[in-house]
Amino acid sequence: MDLEKRNTPYILDCTFRDGGYYNQWDFDDDLVEKYLRLLALSGVDIIEIGYRFFKSKDYCGPFGFCSEEFLDGLNIDSKISVAVMVNASEVLSSKEDLDRFKECFVNAKKSRVDIVRVATYMHDADKTESLVNYLKNQGYIVCINLMKISESSEQEIKSTVKQINEWKTPADVLYIADSFGNLDTEKTGKLIDLASNYWDGDIGFHAHNNQGKALTNTIAAMKRNAAWLDSTILGMGRGAGNASTESLMMELNQENADDEQRYDSKAIFPLVVEEFESLKREHGWGHSLLYEVSSRYSVHPTYIQEILYKKEKYSTDQILRSLDKLTTTDSTSYSTEIAESLLISSDIVKGDWDATEYAEDREVLILGAGPEGSRNSDQIETFIQRKNPLTLSLNVNRSISEDFIDAYVIVNRVRLLTELNKNISSEKDIILPLHILSEDMRENVKSKKILDYGCNISSGVMSASNSHCIIPFELAIAYALSISIAGNANKIYLAGFDGFEIHDPRQDEMLELFKLFKSISSIPIVSITKTNYPLEKRTLHDPSI
Known part of the structure; x- marks a missing residue:
């Protein structure tokens, strides 16, 4: 992939990676074929085809591992660059995992993968230098995705970005991830400007739609010179979802109305209507009150996903009390123990009225x-x-x-x-x-x-x-x-x-x-x-x- 500067940003469609949270990264073969074919016709620049996990406790489909053998079997247009994402915390958890990571990333010339995105929290960013260095030496374009960045102070952001920019072999792209979807256009612009002051490479932006602002924030990032913009088909993604690819394409075409239209959004309309509309009805991603509240209190989106998944079994009161609990405790990171306790109370709630004789023999x-x-x-x-x-x-x-x-x-x-x-x-x-x-x-x-x-x-x-x-x-x-x-x-x-x-x-x-x-x-x-x-x-x- 050519990383030379251009007048328009790159669109990175990460539907199969972010959307995979809803189906364990196991997409239907017919949908996959249609997705790859129509995305190629649309002119999208990059497809993030999935995660590259190295182990899984539960069932996980092929788009969660993205092995070379699996990718070789996909009909991906040669004009499209292919990305995968790795979680730094998973790779760095043990020497065994680090060794497995290195085994999975062969030299880029032998791989269908062009780009590797390393996802990390701000406080762990300094630990990922060895991963970035290895991937760069293997010939990959590397992005470092800073998650939960909106929770960090200006000084923390400045220090972290400056540090990773000074690595001997820095990443190619620094991504700002609005993990909680709690940014607005002004805050987005300020974050991009702040990072740009201390970063020599390209800036990318990944939005979430908790407050219904994913698309407007993405456009705001672009106007502050973010060169890589994330999106998904119909906004499919964990929790409230993301900026939609079809909408982003239309917005970018409109921004460049006087120039040649780079994207053909109409090419993916059949994909949206015939495939993803039904998936959205089934899985229910998108903006909602619960996701909006979660973004304002920096609640990890997986908690809300689980509440929504189980909501038919519980009362409104139980759901609202669970949300109250999440907003008053530290729930920025996901915990299985907290999740299991949310909608379950060991205490039976009793009233102070005795109904025993209320309808006696009536x-x-x-x-x-x-x-x-x-x-x-x-x-x-x-x-x-x-x-x-x-x-x-x-x-x-x-x-x-x-x-x-x-x-x-x-x-x-x-x-x-x-x-x-x-x-x-x-x-x-x-x-x-x-x-x-x-x-x-x-x-x-x-x-x-x-x-x-x-x-x-x-x-x-x-x-x-x-x-x-x-x-x-x-x-x-x-x-x-x-x-x-x-x-x-x-x-x-x-x-x-x-x-x-x-x-x-x-x-x-x-x-x-x-x-x-x-x-x-x-x-x-x-x-x-x-x-x-x-x-x-x-x-x-x-x-x-």
Whole structure:
């Protein structure tokens, strides 16, 4: 690869390296073929084809090792330069690993790899001189990627950059990596300027999209003369992802509108639409609230990835408390022990209200929000007048008069904020797990009649005691069923539980919930409005119910 200065920067697409965190660096053969073919047509300068790990504790696909034999089998256009990345901490952990590193990097003339990027933290950068020296002597272009640089002081950056610039055989490119995605355009420019003052080679920039600024920061870096710019297809990358290659190409073409267009972004549009859109839906990378908060508190993105991966199994409150824990502790580096403890609490949260006699020998009617409940509201009110059940409304049900409701059941913190604005009577019971409320929110409900029944979420589990329950999902119906069990109801009626489409994941949750309910309780449960759930069904027009 020719490293002579040019008017436009290089685009380095690192989709398979950064995106590999989502599929263990194991990409489909057809996708790989299309990616390599269309990237070549687009005019991209460099493809970082993956990592070059030297060992792995878990399964890792071929793009995690990028052996010479594997790369020889790929149809990579000769015009494209190929890069791999190594983690300095892995190589320097033992003499055995260092020896393996040297074995894996044959002379560059015999390799399809042109560029090696050495990733290191600022405080370890000085230890990588021997690696850079070896790779340079083997004929590779070498980049040194400084991670978490935004967490370092100006003096630390100055000292580190100056030191590695003075090595006998310095790297060719110094990369600024916005590891937490917490830079803005101004800070990006200042970092590039600061590094440039003490670095004689090219500068590169690798952005993350935690705050939705990956592309604008990358352009800002370019305008401060960063010559190497990282991107990935559709922004695919760990956590919030990166600047997207297709967008970066369009931006660079626009910046050079008067000159010949260097990149053909349209060449990769089919790749984006046909392959990566579905991958994004499957893996969920991209900007989100959790990633934005993590960037502002310098939380390692892998923690957020794991929370998002498991979020369907845990309550909103558990997720928010986990985030609180991460933002108040040192979580800039990933720790398996911390990760395993985040969403798991050994302490069962109990409430201070005893539900034991709340429904003693009474029938309970639980009101849902389905259209059938609204359509039959008059008949439901007549049913309540006639049967006098203990009537529990899941959140606020406006189709049934408050006169017919005994208690409102709320289990979600966000839902509570919404419901409090609906003027629930201070005389009506509100059953909720008080522990989900912040101090400010507790002040807001002081005037309400709160019954504090503890709620804990654990996948595949359902149980109910006098002070708390354990439910598989953060669903108000699961909470209400638990209250009915704990309160010793003799029968449960449901109204307004129509059900969902067969492939809707919410339908699967409800089916699992009813299955768990029947495994722990013999209380009869009957739907009195139309439903597609496998329950006993009766009609409101039947005088015998």
